[in-house]
Amino acid sequence: MSKRVIVDPITRIEGHLRVEVIVGDDGVVEDAFASSTLWRGLEVIAKGRDPRNIPLMMQRICGVCTYSHYLKSTMAVEDALGIKIPYNAELVRTLMNAALFIHDHPVHFYHLHGVDWVDIVSALSADEKKASELAFKYTDNPIGTGENELKKVKETIAKFAKNPQGLGPFANAYWGHKTFRFTPEQNLIALSHYLKALEMQRTAAQLMAIFGGKQPHPQSLAIGGVTCVMDILNPARMGEYLVKFQAMADFINNAYYADIVMAVEMYKTEPSVMKPMGVKNFMAHKEFMIGRNEYLFDSGIIKDGDLSKVFDIDEDMITEEATHSWYKNDNPLHPYKGETEPNYTGFVDGETVGPDGKMVKTKQIDETKKYSWIKSPRYNGEPMEVGPLASILVSYVRGNKKVQAVVGEFLAKTGVPASALLSTLGRTGARMLQAKLIADNALVAFNNLIENLKVDQETCATYTIDKDKEYHGRGIGDVPRGMLSHWIRIKNGVVENYQAVVPSTWNAGPMDSSGVKGPYEADLIGLKIEDLTQPLEIIRIIHSYDPCIACAVHVMDTKGKTLSEYKVNPLYGGCSI
Amino acid sequence: MKDNSLFNKLSSRLDELSNLPKLDDEVSISKLIEEKGFSRREFMGWAGAMTSMLMLPASFTPLVAKAAEMADRLPLVWLHMAECTGCSESLLRSATPSIDSLIFDYISLEYHETIMAAAGWQAEQNLEHAIEKYKGRYILMVEGGIPHGQSDYFLTLGAHARTGEEIAVNASEHAAAIFAIGTCSSFGGVQAAAPNPTNATALSNVISKPVINVPGCPPSESNIVGTLLHFILYGTLPALDVYNRPKWAYGLRIHDACERRGRFDAGEFVQQFGDDGAKNGYCLYKVGCKGPYTFNNCSKQKFNQGTSWPVQAGHGCMGCSEPDFWDAMGIVHEPLGNRLYHTAFGGMGSDATADKIGRGILTVTAIGIAAHALISVIKKPKD
Numbered sequence: 011m012s013k014r015v016i017v018d019p020i021t022r023i024e025g026h027l028r029v030e031v032i033v034g035d036d037g038v039v040e041d042a043f044a045s046s047t048l049w050r051g052l053e054v055i056a057k058g059r060d061p062r063n064i065p066l067m068m069q070r071i072c073g074v075c076t077y078s079h080y081l082k083s084t085m086a087v088e089d090a091l092g093i094k095i096p097y098n099a100e101l102v103r104t105l106m107n108a109a110l111f112i113h114d115h116p117v118h119f120y121h122l123h124g125v126d127w128v129d130i131v132s133a134l135s136a137d138e139k140k141a142s143e144l145a146f147k148y149t150d151n152p153i154g155t156g157e158n159e160l161k162k163v164k165e166t167i168a169k170f171a172k173n174p175q176g177l178g179p180f181a182n183a184y185w186g187h188k189t190f191r192f193t194p195e196q197n198l199i200a201l202s203h204y205l206k207a208l209e210m211q212r213t214a215a216q217l218m219a220i221f222g223g224k225q226p227h228p229q230s231l232a233i234g235g236v237t238c239v240m241d242i243l244n245p246a247r248m249g250e251y252l253v254k255f256q257a258m259a260d261f262i263n264n265a266y267y268a269d270i271v272m273a274v275e276m277y278k279t280e281p282s283v284m285k286p287m288g289v290k291n292f293m294a295h296k297e298f299m300i301g302r303n304e305y306l307f308d309s310g311i312i313k314d315g316d317l318s319k320v321f322d323i324d325e326d327m328i329t330e331e332a333t334h335s336w337y338k339n340d341n342p343l344h345p346y347k348g349e350t351e352p353n354y355t356g357f358v359d360g361e362t363v364g365p366d367g368k369m370v371k372t373k374q375i376d377e378t379k380k381y382s383w384i385k386s387p388r389y390n391g392e393p394m395e396v397g398p399l400a401s402i403l404v405s406y407v408r409g410n411k412k413v414q415a416v417v418g419e420f421l422a423k424t425g426v427p428a429s430a431l432l433s434t435l436g437r438t439g440a441r442m443l444q445a446k447l448i449a450d451n452a453l454v455a456f457n458n459l460i461e462n463l464k465v466d467q468e469t470c471a472t473y474t475i476d477k478d479k480e481y482h483g484r485g486i487g488d489v490p491r492g493m494l495s496h497w498i499r500i501k502n503g504v505v506e507n508y509q510a511v512v513p514s515t516w517n518a519g520p521m522d523s524s525g526v527k528g529p530y531e532a533d534l535i536g537l538k539i540e541d542l543t544q545p546l547e548i549i550r551i552i553h554s555y556d557p558c559i560a561c562a563v564h565v566m567d568t569k570g571k572t573l574s575e576y577k578v579n580p581l582y583g584g585c586s587i
Numbered sequence: 588m589k590d591n592s593l594f595n596k597l598s599s600r601l602d603e604l605s606n607l608p609k610l611d612d613e614v615s616i617s618k619l620i621e622e623k624g625f626s627r628r629e630f631m632g633w634a635g636a637m638t639s640m641l642m643l644p645a646s647f648t649p650l651v652a653k654a655a656e657m658a659d660r661l662p663l664v665w666l667h668m669a670e671c672t673g674c675s676e677s678l679l680r681s682a683t684p685s686i687d688s689l690i691f692d693y694i695s696l697e698y699h700e701t702i703m704a705a706a707g708w709q710a711e712q713n714l715e716h717a718i719e720k721y722k723g724r725y726i727l728m729v730e731g732g733i734p735h736g737q738s739d740y741f742l743t744l745g746a747h748a749r750t751g752e753e754i755a756v757n758a759s760e761h762a763a764a765i766f767a768i769g770t771c772s773s774f775g776g777v778q779a780a781a782p783n784p785t786n787a788t789a790l791s792n793v794i795s796k797p798v799i800n801v802p803g804c805p806p807s808e809s810n811i812v813g814t815l816l817h818f819i820l821y822g823t824l825p826a827l828d829v830y831n832r833p834k835w836a837y838g839l840r841i842h843d844a845c846e847r848r849g850r851f852d853a854g855e856f857v858q859q860f861g862d863d864g865a866k867n868g869y870c871l872y873k874v875g876c877k878g879p880y881t882f883n884n885c886s887k888q889k890f891n892q893g894t895s896w897p898v899q900a901g902h903g904c905m906g907c908s909e910p911d912f913w914d915a916m917g918i919v920h921e922p923l924g925n926r927l928y929h930t931a932f933g934g935m936g937s938d939a940t941a942d943k944i945g946r947g948i949l950t951v952t953a954i955g956i957a958a959h960a961l962i963s964v965i966k967k968p969k970d
Contacts, residue, residue, distance in 0.1 A: 016746045017707040021700045024672045026744060047743045048751075050669050051784035052777065060918045066905060067913065070777040073673020073805065096861075121679075125704045179696045182713050183704030208679070215680050216894045223900030224890035225680070226673040226805055230900040232860045232920060237901035239865050352784070354740050357748045365708035373748035470861030549706055560671050 012040060014362040015542050016372060020552055022122040024074045025559025029548055030375055031534055042534035044518050045375050045382040046559050056508040061087045061500050062233055069227055072561045076226040077110040078489035084231045085485025086496040096468035099235035100299050101459040102242060106221050108452035112258050113214035114490040115445035116266050118556045120207035126550040127273055131185040133197035134168055141195035148268035153261060154206040155199050163202045184546040191276040203265045210261045217254050220247060235470030259449035270442045274424040282547040283434040288532020289393045290315035292400035297488040300454040307488060310404040315432055320407040327390040334520035335385045345497055345509045355380045363542045384562045386519035387511060395529045396492025396516045399440035416447055437554040477503035491558050514562035517555045597650050600822045604657045617656060640813055642835040654819040658694050662725040664717050664758055665699040668751045669742055669778050669787050670731025674769040675701045677805035680891055711745050718761055727762035729755060732771040732778050732787035741785040752793050759794040764818045766799050770907055773800035780913035797824055800831045804907035809888050810836045830910055841878035841904045844886040865901055875920040876903025883908040
């Protein structure tokens with residue numbers, strides 16, 4: 011008989027997420043549901059406020075991708091007011107964005123996703139000498155894998171492991187799970203990088219703080235540009251950015267890259283991470299202006315896994331609906347026409363698999379009704395995956411030379427075909443490839459900034475807000491978790507309406523009115539789970555998307571606003587990213 | 588002598604603590620410090636810095652060092668409510684290799700959803716076990732506002748879909764000390780800004796035990812570590828201001844120790860971002876700095892290992908460690924006097940707001956600043 015398994019809380023993510031799966035006697039997932047269990051309602055709060063206050067407020071959607079919402083919200087206001095920001099400001103924003111990505115992606119892989127791949131307890135039985143030699147197989151310049159270093163790492167963990175209560179944050183996890191594929195030596199290498207990455211992420215955060223004042227939640231954007239003019243005119247400060255950036259780039263190229271190559275080698279035969287994806291549509295937006303009209307990643311849509319074609323994005327095709335979301339109006343509506351009021355219907359009583367495998371009474375969702383605070387976004391009625399994998403695939407198919415070179419090299423090195431990217435493992439790998447592309451290319455923006463400062467020191471455009479005029483606009487682009495857009499309407503000098511269509515909403519949304527599932531849910535169907543009390547396979551798939559659930563669920567439109575007169579600005583494509 | 592009595596009190600507190608069982612008999616923090624490559628001298632240097640941060644006399648340095656060594660008596664439970672994880676991220680920024688992070692390595696982090704390896708049932712078990720095993724001994728830190736009362740369903744957790752409020756109340760019952768980390772759990776935060784659609788509120792409003800507020804969006808890691816040390820030293824609440832913020836961290840205005848204070852006194856102001864004044868580090872008051880109304884130690888401690896802070900990056904303070912700052916601090920890039928929309932104070936004008944924000948804490952200077960705000964608004968050229 012089929013059984014229901016609940017995983018709540020999904021830890022090592024941003025926000026609050028519950029997953030429920032129905033599993034057959036053979037341990038294969040027959041149906042799956044993702045539910046977000048927190049709602050904050052920031053768009054409601056935005057209404058009636060001064061537009062200048064909105065970017066800092068929207069930044070508080072998420073403290074992990076801490077710059078993403080700040081930037082896109084600022085761009086939305088600038089687009090509405092028709093502001094063209096100075097070239098210097100564009101480049102500084104790119105450098106801050108680079109700092110975010112090369113912080114966020116490694117932190118995700120090592121600290122949030124890492125222990126899905128790495129069995130820390132197994133590392134205890136590693137031979138550190140062998141491990142140290144093995145590290146050269148994956149890179150010519152290994153980091154943190156000297157024999158002595160690895161010995162120290164082992165001792166640190168051994169001390170933890172001696173006392174079962176002393177495992178602290180590593181206690182009670184799925185150690186020894188059958189689907190762990192690394193050898194003890196490989197586990198030890200990755201574990202050493204887990205600790206090293208804790209140190210490196212502080213450096214990456216300092217990179218953001220050089221121009222941003224602090225990280226998390228940098229505070230140096232203004233409508234019209236950036237405020238950190240003293241920092242960019244200070245050569246010592248620029249040197250600090252350069253040196254720290256290079257240290258982080260080195261870590262990405264020689265630890266992160268190497269560990270993913272190692273993961274592909276060992277996990278490419280693990281069915282739970284190689285099974286076909288549920289949703290094979292991908293959407294990404296151009297991002298990273300590194301020079302005038304020069305972007306690192308491209309825009310487009312790939313349909314049904316067909317890597318021979320890429321389509322342009324038509325934003326009128328974007329809708330969100332709430333058939334299974336805890337809001338009143340179920341209908342699919344364009345973000346500008348959205349109307350939503352909370353309509354919480356809660357959980358129902360049920361019996362699900364308990365911690366020891368026996369059935370226990372719990373609360374469960376009612377999947378025939380509403381079951382999540384996340385809405386279901388659709389493009390032309392279809393679900394889309396967004397994120398680094400989408401960005402890499404779209405750019406690759408578009409013929410982006412930089413992306414093609416890096417992907418080609420990676421595929422050659424790992425010996426897998428491009429189609430292997432369409433998997434959980436591929437999604438995790440693509441995130442690293444995106445980090446590498448940024449690490450290898452963002453300093454083009456740095457050099458262009460230096461060149462431009464010689465002739466132009468403008469950092470912030472001036473503007474006025476006419477209280478008698480109405481404005482609308484939006485900021486769009488790819489952030490670490492995928493395509494993000496913020497949409498604003500301004501009337502009487504204050505916010506009339508605010509919307510954010512967020513990456514994790516695309517990926518984590520519940521079924522639509524036709525019962526079509528979004529990427530999280532669709533990806534879990536057909537998954538074989540070895541041990542229902544240790545659903546590591548589920549966690550691994552969900553983590554591969556890098557969930558940011560506070561991002562996904564804040565979305566709410568103001569009540570009953572009809573905004574059908576809105577037209578997407580055709581000039582937008584050529585405007586500031 | 589006053590000093591002596593305090594000294595004696597703290598000494599006996601530490602003696603008491605040292606009789607408590609350690610989490611792990613095999614290691615001590617002094618051993619750990621040695622292993623991580625710190626000398627005793629470096630450790631004492633850090634203790635000296637913390638002593639002065641905590642505004643204690645220099646003679647207390649050995650006590651602070653001893654208190655740090657007592658950290659191994661403290662299991663830590665960290666809960667996530669309605670939040671953005673920024674405070675957890677701030678905690679992760681604690682520098683390595685530094686004593687701050689050492690202490691966090693060393694404290695037994697029993698429950699922290701962003702970091703812990705366990706998930707689902709196993710995660711819930713970890714929380715239950717920690718509360719049971721360390722009854723009356725664990726530290727509770729809470730991040731995020733809490734949807735409250737009839738609206739508590741806006742946050743649920745675990746297979747039994749218990750509300751965030753229920754979990755926070757339950758975890759607080761047996762905690763030795765409770766800290767609200769960040770402005771959301773201290774004062775409700777961004778989700779509690781008008782019209783507060785989820786009825787989110789501060790931790791102190793949902794539990795009946797004393798809460799020490801460590802606000803900021805997010806607070807710096809030194810304020811978190813300092814708060815903890817202070818607890819170990821005193822075993823009681825530190826001296827608090829009217830908003831239950833530790834005075835040693837939130838006792839001074841940003842403005843008082845600001846690196847651009849000389850510019851303010853000289854009347855040299857940035858008129859708009861990117862102008863010559865901005866290039867030369869003029870005061871940011873007229874482009875909206877709320878430093879004069881904000882109590883925190885950012886201008887001294889900075890962020891990210893002293894890399895910078897907003898004012899250094901040319902952007903004014905936004906007042907993020909003050910209650911209701913989203914509603915009360917006006918427009919971010921204008922002086923407080925020029926407010927456009929409704930606020931918590933019913934739009935009574937800048938001096939009323941400034942007075943209210945600084946209730947009982949602002950000094951006479953503040954009146955001058957409020958006056959300055961008015962003058963500045965009058966003088967502001969129409970654009």
